[in-house]
Amino acid sequence: MHTTRDDVGSPPGGGDPGETRRGFDRHARYINPKWTEALDLLGYGRLFVRAQGTRMWDAEGRVYVDFLAGCGAVPLGYNHAEIVRAAEASLRANLPSFVQLAPQREAGLLAEALAARLHPDLSRAQLVNSGSEAVEGALKLAYAATRRPGVLHCDRSYHGVTLGALSVMGSSRMREPFPSLPGTEAVPFGDLDAAERNLRTERFAAFIVEPIQFEGGVRLADPSYFVGLRALCTKHGTALVFDEAQTGLGRTGTLFAYEGMGVAPDVLCYAKALSGGLVPIGGYSTSPAWQRRAYGRMQDCELVANTYGGGALACSVARRTLELIDATLLAHVGEMAARLGQRLADLERRHATLGQARGKGLMWAVEFAPPTEGVATVLTLGIPNRIARELFAYWIAQRMLERGFLTQVPAHDPNVLRIEPPLVVSGEEIDAFSDALGASLEENEDFVRFVRGAGGRLIERRLSRDEGR
Numbered sequence: 001m002h003t004t005r006d007d008v009g010s011p012p013g014g015g016d017p018g019e020t021r022r023g024f025d026r027h028a029r030y031i032n033p034k035w036t037e038a039l040d041l042l043g044y045g046r047l048f049v050r051a052q053g054t055r056m057w058d059a060e061g062r063v064y065v066d067f068l069a070g071c072g073a074v075p076l077g078y079n080h081a082e083i084v085r086a087a088e089a090s091l092r093a094n095l096p097s098f099v100q101l102a103p104q105r106e107a108g109l110l111a112e113a114l115a116a117r118l119h120p121d122l123s124r125a126q127l128v129n130s131g132s133e134a135v136e137g138a139l140k141l142a143y144a145a146t147r148r149p150g151v152l153h154c155d156r157s158y159h160g161v162t163l164g165a166l167s168v169m170g171s172s173r174m175r176e177p178f179p180s181l182p183g184t185e186a187v188p189f190g191d192l193d194a195a196e197r198n199l200r201t202e203r204f205a206a207f208i209v210e211p212i213q214f215e216g217g218v219r220l221a222d223p224s225y226f227v228g229l230r231a232l233c234t235k236h237g238t239a240l241v242f243d244e245a246q247t248g249l250g251r252t253g254t255l256f257a258y259e260g261m262g263v264a265p266d267v268l269c270y271a272k273a274l275s276g277g278l279v280p281i282g283g284y285s286t287s288p289a290w291q292r293r294a295y296g297r298m299q300d301c302e303l304v305a306n307t308y309g310g311g312a313l314a315c316s317v318a319r320r321t322l323e324l325i326d327a328t329l330l331a332h333v334g335e336m337a338a339r340l341g342q343r344l345a346d347l348e349r350r351h352a353t354l355g356q357a358r359g360k361g362l363m364w365a366v367e368f369a370p371p372t373e374g375v376a377t378v379l380t381l382g383i384p385n386r387i388a389r390e391l392f393a394y395w396i397a398q399r400m401l402e403r404g405f406l407t408q409v410p411a412h413d414p415n416v417l418r419i420e421p422p423l424v425v426s427g428e429e430i431d432a433f434s435d436a437l438g439a440s441l442e443e444n445e446d447f448v449r450f451v452r453g454a455g456g457r458l459i460e461r462r463l464s465r466d467e468g469r
Helices: 017-030 033-041 081-092 105-117 131-146 192-199 223-236 288-295 298-304 312-324 327-350 372-379 385-402 427-441 444-452 454-467
Strands: 048-052 055-058 063-066 124-128 150-154 184-187 204-209 239-243 267-270 282-286 354-360 363-368 416-419
Touching (some): 105 282, 105 312, 131 204, 131 239, 131 282, 131 288, 150 192, 192 204, 223 239, 327 363, 327 427, 385 427
Parallel strands (some): 150 184, 150 204, 204 239
Antiparallel strands (some): 055 063, 267 282, 363 416
């Protein structure tokens, strides 16, 4: 059974506290100094040096259970033995990689494996290197097929950080520093009437949407919304694009989330978990008809070319990942999802500061109602109430890290803690995580100290940035 993790062994002997500081200084000097500054402020001053299964160790020898899973990119845990063997076999086979003037065999095998698992109308795959590139490719296909100027997306959406993907990003903070594609517009997620008002103009090449808005705070919509979108897009000639970079490959309890909605998109984007946690890869699948409309002429075949897409190593690893995310593992995800949902519901009943728990599969969020005394402390410093409340989720994430669990606040909802363990997480780990979260919710006095210290400095920087716009 694939849910059995490899023995994680013992943490590195002794540890080296100085290595953490050296690692942070090196990153600040050669990569991104403001990133390390933000990590320090939020209490994430760790340098992870080893990982196995669901666990990671820092340079000082402390062990953590990962409930973030590389934002979904580590589905089977770190360095899964079967994934490592697939990579080693690919390297030992001396396969050609990045061939430009011939079909790549491993890419064909992976595309065949995907087609066998997807809806029949999603039988043509284009392989790339990331979720952002998959979104870019899907948008290009829609533009080319429809010859229309616009793209519709949702508020709070997250589709990647390349320039085209940022144009359909549901966050003005992330979009504003860059130019956007003309004709992109946003509508509220789950609002079918707003979608219809826009789609009936027939100005839009694509409607791109996530089955669950994860970076938006794990927002779910009723399946009827997606059934309605399917009908509207068909009626008005718009390509329906599902971005399943986060929800795909078992995360919601089915291989892809669309399987539980009763509809299939015209284009399906995937990435993250397809990597097996080892080699970056992404892609998008569509029907022969949509591909023909976009790129049906011989002179168009190079319009989707990219140097590294479909490389032998990445495709070998991805194909083995697909094989391991089988019915047995999906059944395990369902069992663990029920257990996690029940434990979070119990915490919601017991703790007033936990406003709501929501999610599906192993993709959950807890939304907070911060303790009034902590917020009042921040308000005495002249900090707006909205920003004051945002601190609580950051503080909970810090407390969970101190208790040995890695979690994160999502990009578009700072009052939420995201919960996204590897698909192979055990029931015992879910129980331990839930116990740690309950203990953290009881430490309101420590929250007051946090807002007077690192949290206060974080807010000062936030206000300074907002005033500078």
